[in-house]
Amino acid sequence: MRADGPRAALEVVRAGALTTLQDLGRPGYAHLGVPRSGALDTGAYGLANRLLGNPPDASVLETTLDGVGLRALSPVTVAVTGAPCAVRVEGRAAAWGAPVRLRAGAVLEVGRAESGVRSYVAVRGGFAVPPVLGSRSTDLLSGLGPGVPAAGTVLPVGPAGPDPVCGADGLRVPGAPTELVLPLRLGPRADWFGPASIAALWRAEFRVSPASNRIGLRTEAGTRLVRSRGGELPSEGMVLGAVQVPPDGLPVVFLADHPVTGGYPVIGVIPVGPPLDAAAQARPGVPVRFTPCLRARAAAHETLGRASAK
Structure with missing residues (x-):
């Protein structure tokens, strides 16, 4: 077991059309007027975390249509799932749907969705923003949870867990629907x-x-x-x-x-x-x-x- 660094973090350099922090949401609070929220594509969200050995409720970034740009402020490992898109590190092509190691200072560019709408960017250890009512999800309706990241936002990363175990069946990702x-x-x-x-x-x-x-x-x-x-x-x-x-x-x-x-x-x-x-x-x-x-x-x-x- 090894953390990616005592103060691991990623800085947003390009926020994209709409990028939010999401996990499994806040179910169970509807009687208090609190919406559920959470990742919209739970399959893609879960796969991103499994690829990195994260807990099933780790916080990730959910992008909309045109992706996001992130700079690693320390060595970290990331994975991109959901809507297929070009993934680049320092301008060079990198893997989609697989762990990608970033050195300190490297810029990860998650490109425009080639099909579908939402991509998911996970980091080993999860994004360690403060939880609200037990969740790190941004709720756009109520305003609960972390704010929408903007250029310059620094996102702390939590300690990494055990090495990931992800079988071939975990990579069966449905394509974006044509109907x-x-x-x-x-x-x-x-x-x-x-x-x-x-x-x-x-x-x-x-x-x-x-x-x-x-x-x-x-x-x-x-x-x-x-x-x-x-x-x-x-x-x-x-x-x-x-x-x-x-x-x-x-x-x-x-x-x-x-x-x-x-x-x-x-x-x-x-x-x-x-x-x-x-x-x-x-x-x-x-x-x-x-x-x-x-x-x-x-x-x-x-x-x-x-x-x-x-």
Whole structure:
């Protein structure tokens, strides 16, 4: 066991369009009005940490579309996963999806996503920023957690753990979706929509809207779902993967920074796991289809929905 240095740190030299610190988030505080937050693509996040032997909840950087530039202030080891992109160290090509050693003073350049949206930059030992309510995630909705890094921000690195153990199966990373197929469990407010709207939901092809963000994936250009009843719904609790239908009739899929309550009816919920990871990597314009979720299997850290069309 060896640390990468007593005062290991990385300095941000190029912040990119939106780079945030993320871990597994703050589940369990919704009753206090605190959102979940955390990495959007949990599969890519977990792989980045496994490549370096980090704990499964170590803090990483989540980039958006155009990557990030970092200078090592001490020798460190990093790994980049998620959206495929060019990785360079001091201008020379380096490995994506594998550990990369940086000497003190070396600049790591994580380039523009070639497909997908979000890349993950992990460092051996994790980013040791102060936790808030047990998490080092930046929550863009509530403002909790570390601030959004800017050029000049110095990010401390924690002590390294045991040498990493990552088998070949750990590198099976799904590509960015060219079509997003989301298994949906109807409810709790599916009764706010008539049979015609439910049938239209299964037939319609929506598209990912450019207005999507860490709060939710918005859709456009699909069949607009019509409510079967009038009136307003009192605000009620929201969960990760909830699919709200606002007055414009176009579904919104709640992602990690979603609000803890909402007043629009939730027509259904997408099980946590690979489908939502894919949603995190879907670019604007990608087709979106919803399919009935007929069965779901609980696992230790995720629920994987098995989708089947009726």
